[in-house]
Amino acid sequence: MSVATEDPMARWKPAPLLPRDEEREFSLHFVVAVLCFLACLAAVAAIGADRAASGWARDIRGEATVQVRPKLGETGSTAAARAAEALAGVKGVTEAAALEKEKAEALLKPWLGDAVLDDLPIPHLVTVRLDPKAPATAADLHRALSAAGIDGDVDDHARWLRDVERAAGLVRWIAFGVFVVVAAAAGAVVAFATRAGMAAQKDVVEVLHLSGARDEFIARVFQTRFGRLAFEAGAVGALAAIAVALILKLLGGQDGFTPALPLSWWDVTAVSPCPLIAATVAALAARLTTLRLLRGWE
Amino acid sequence: MRYGRSSEVLKDVAFTLAPGSFHFLTGASGAGKSSLLKLIYLAHRPSRGRIELFGHDVESASRNDLPFLRRRVGVVFQEFRLLDHLSAFDNVALPLRIAGMKPDEYRDDVAELLTWVGLGQRLWAMPPTLSGGEKQRLAIARAVVNRPDLLLADEPTGNVDHEMALRILRLFVELNRLGTTVLIASHDQDLVRRSGMPVLHLYDGKLTRHSGEARAEPRAAPRPAPRDETPQADEQAQFDLGDESEFGDDFGEDEA
Numbered sequence: 001m002s003v004a005t006e007d008p009m010a011r012w013k014p015a016p017l018l019p020r021d022e023e024r025e026f027s028l029h030f031v032v033a034v035l036c037f038l039a040c041l042a043a044v045a046a047i048g049a050d051r052a053a054s055g056w057a058r059d060i061r062g063e064a065t066v067q068v069r070p071k072l073g074e075t076g077s078t079a080a081a082r083a084a085e086a087l088a089g090v091k092g093v094t095e096a097a098a099l100e101k102e103k104a105e106a107l108l109k110p111w112l113g114d115a116v117l118d119d120l121p122i123p124h125l126v127t128v129r130l131d132p133k134a135p136a137t138a139a140d141l142h143r144a145l146s147a148a149g150i151d152g153d154v155d156d157h158a159r160w161l162r163d164v165e166r167a168a169g170l171v172r173w174i175a176f177g178v179f180v181v182v183a184a185a186a187g188a189v190v191a192f193a194t195r196a197g198m199a200a201q202k203d204v205v206e207v208l209h210l211s212g213a214r215d216e217f218i219a220r221v222f223q224t225r226f227g228r229l230a231f232e233a234g235a236v237g238a239l240a241a242i243a244v245a246l247i248l249k250l251l252g253g254q255d256g257f258t259p260a261l262p263l264s265w266w267d268v269t270a271v272s273p274c275p276l277i278a279a280t281v282a283a284l285a286a287r288l289t290t291l292r293l294l295r296g297w298e
Numbered sequence: 299m300r301y302g303r304s305s306e307v308l309k310d311v312a313f314t315l316a317p318g319s320f321h322f323l324t325g326a327s328g329a330g331k332s333s334l335l336k337l338i339y340l341a342h343r344p345s346r347g348r349i350e351l352f353g354h355d356v357e358s359a360s361r362n363d364l365p366f367l368r369r370r371v372g373v374v375f376q377e378f379r380l381l382d383h384l385s386a387f388d389n390v391a392l393p394l395r396i397a398g399m400k401p402d403e404y405r406d407d408v409a410e411l412l413t414w415v416g417l418g419q420r421l422w423a424m425p426p427t428l429s430g431g432e433k434q435r436l437a438i439a440r441a442v443v444n445r446p447d448l449l450l451a452d453e454p455t456g457n458v459d460h461e462m463a464l465r466i467l468r469l470f471v472e473l474n475r476l477g478t479t480v481l482i483a484s485h486d487q488d489l490v491r492r493s494g495m496p497v498l499h500l501y502d503g504k505l506t507r508h509s510g511e512a513r514a515e516p517r518a519a520p521r522p523a524p525r526d527e528t529p530q531a532d533e534q535a536q537f538d539l540g541d542e543s544e545f546g547d548d549f550g551e552d553e554a
Contacts, residue, residue, distance in 0.1 A: 008422055009409065014391065014401055019383035207379050210341055212369030213396045214362070295361075 017208065017221050018201055028193045029233045032186055036237025036278050039182040040271040044245045046175025047270055048263050053168025055262065058132070060157045060164060064141060066126040068152040076124035077101070079150060083126045086148035092136030099125040126152075183281060190226055191285040197222070198293055209294070219290040227283030234278030238271045245271075307333045311347075311505040313498060315448070315481060320474045322490045323483040325500030331483040332376065334500065335450050338481070339373045340364055352447065369397055372446035372478075376453045378437040380425040386412060386436050387421045393444045408443060415439045415469065431462045438466065442473055449473060451482045455489060463489055 066087065070079035080098035087096035104122050130136055138156040145152050198205060208218050249263045308330045315321065325331050336342045337349060340356065349356040351367050359367065372393075380389050387408055394404040412421055415435040425433060434454060441449060451470065455463035467489060474480045481498075484490060490497060499506045 009405065012387065012401075012405070014395060015384050015388045017381075017384075017392075017395075019381075203379065204381055206341075207381060207392070208396065210339060210368060210373060211393045211396050212365045214365045217396060 016225070018197075018204060018225050021197070021200065024193070024197065024200070025229060028189070028229060029236075031189050032230050032233035032278060032282070033237040033240070035182055035186040035189065036234045036274050037240045038237075039179055039186070040238050040241030040274050041244065042175060042178040042182060043270055043274075044241060044263065044267050046172065046179065047267050049171040049175055050168070051262050051264070053164065053171055056164045057161060057168060060161045062130050062132050062135070064128040064130060064136075064138065064154060064156045066128060066141065066145070066152050066154050068124045068126060068150060070124065071151070076122075080124040080126050082148060083145060083150045083152055086144050086150060087126060087128050087141060090136050090140055090144045092131045092134050092140060093128055094131050095129040097127055099127055183277070186230070186278060187281045187285045190230060190282040191289045193226070195289055195293065197226075198290060205294075215291055215294045218294060219287045222290045223283040223287040226286035227279045230282030231275045231279035234275035237278075238274035241271050241274075242268045306345075306503055308337070308344075308500075308503045311500075311503075313505060315479055317447070317479055318474070318477055320471070320480045320495045321482070322493065322495050322497045323481055323500065324485065324487070324490060324497055327485065329500040330503045331500055332452055335373075335452050335481070335483055338448070339371050339450055340368055369393065369444065370447045372441035372444070372449045374434075374437050374441045374449070374451035374454045376456065376483075378425075378433050380433060380436060380440070382425050385422045385424060386417055386428070389425065389436060390439045390443050392440060397444060404443075411439050411443055412436075431458045434458055434462070434466060435469075438469060442478070445476075446478060448479045448481070451480070451484075453483055453485065455484060455486050460488075464492075467493060 066083055068076065068079045068083045070076045077098065084096045084098045087093055090096075101122060104125055108122070128136075128141065138154045138158075141154045141156075145154070205218060208221070245263060245268055249265065311334065323331050323334065333342070337344055338351070340351070343357065352370055354363065354367060356364075356367075381392070384392070390412055391401075391404060391408045394408070409418075409421060412418055415438060417423075417432060417435055417439070420428065420432060423432075425436065428436060438451070438454065441451070449470070454470075455466055458466065463486060470480050470482060471493075
């Protein structure tokens with residue numbers, strides 16, 4: 001019986017120049033994965049917050065409210081109905097409806113309670129839905145009311161819109177800032193790990209150096225090692241963040257975890273570049289750290 | 299040459315190694331042998347004086363040029379400095395990888411060289427599993443695999459028995475016959491005496507010349523073209539680490 005033996009030379013390929021350091025690399029994997037997880041959550045939260053803020057602004061921008069003052073001898077309901085009819089015909093208005101008395105009272109209840117509502121004059125309101133593509137302006141609505149001989153005030157919510165848009169911008173910048181801080185922390189951790197790794201592998205680096213390796217060659221060895229490590233850790237962090245986002249989406253019902261943070265199924269794709277970004281940050285940090293350390297040697 | 303603020307380890311050292319020459323570097327422990335070798339293989343820079351390597355003034359050489367100069371110097375370190383996580387094969391292939399060669403270009407040469415130094419059966423062994431003599435030969439194979447112009451060995455026979463020391467010496471002589479300039483730091487006086495090679499002796503950081511039987515060996519084969527673009531020079535290395543030279547600066551001349 002003959003046993004075929006495979007020639008080791010045939011399957012030989014150059015071994016990695018840096019030895020594996022399981023303990024150190026596990027710790028680094030864990031830390032980078034956690035940072036990437038946080039960064040991905042920050043990104044998902046930023047997208048959700050951006051969507052929520054945009055929704056608020058869109059809702060406000062798409063509506064106007066008209067308060068009608070009835071003429072002498074005219075009921076508020078009649079005046080509101082006339083105003084709704086007049087406003088419905090304005091270009092840029094998709095719908096205009098008088099707010100029922102019960103609904104108007106319901107709006108006041110949180111502030112005034114049940115006891116005194118009957119004694120108070122309830123404003124007669126008309127809600128106007130505007131065409132989002134070419135909305136009618138407050139002046140257009142005013143003109144329509146005047147033409148119909150109706151006295152009333154038009155509130156296009158412009159004051160609220162400015163506040164909401166300012167808040168939305170703030171939310172976007174805060175989310176972006178959190179993301180940048182977490183990414184910078186990941187880079188700093190990798191730079192620190194690279195420095196520690198170089199100290200631990202000083203003998204290897206010296207042998208490479210004295211064997212004629214250029215600084216770029218040694219830097220490439222480290223950037224490849226740490227870039228790959230960060231890619232793997234980034235993938236783990238991103239997958240964990242996707243899992244959390246999906247849980248929030250599933251548990252939060254149709255509108256997401258809360259109406260304030262609506263999530264879409266497509267949001268999970270936003271974290272897909274995380275491994276690549278982590279690898280790039282890590283490789284860059286490792287390269288710069290290595291080059292700086294090597295230049296300090298001479 | 300001094301380390302930090304300590305007193306000078308090397309002073310008044312001036313000599314030239316001619317291409318194809320073979321020298322021993324001797325001296326008591328602490329005389330500065332390793333320091334001198336470190337200066338030559340560019341691990342350190344002199345605190346004063348001038349070193350010229352392959353026609354390049356080391357002090358004025360740019361940082362980008364130094365790796366190419368180092369590639370022309372093979373070093374057998376006293377403590378071997380093998381990479382324990384790499385096999386014997388990968389250790390020897392290391393200088394060729396660094397030089398940018400593809401595995402297919404050096405695979406057979408590395409195997410052949412390891413066989414030549416008697417490690418043909420240990421290609422895939424990891425350094426920690428090798429004996430002292432095997433490590434020594436592995437370190438030598440790594441130092442010569444890219445056919446260096448200058449071979450430096452720091453106490454290469456310090457960890458082996460006398461018979462192995464003679465085998466290693468024969469290996470160096472063979473390399474020298476192939477055209478490599480050799481400088482061996484050793485305190486093995488018997489080995490130095492039996493070799494009959496000229497001696498550079500360090501004493502208290504100063505270089506003194508010992509007599510040695512001149513040796514003239516024909517250079518066997520022309521050197522292959524270097525991979526880098528550093529110019530060739532008639533002299534392999536010149537060293538002047540002091541204000542005064544106690545002897546002429548052409549040690550190699552009397553051998554040729």
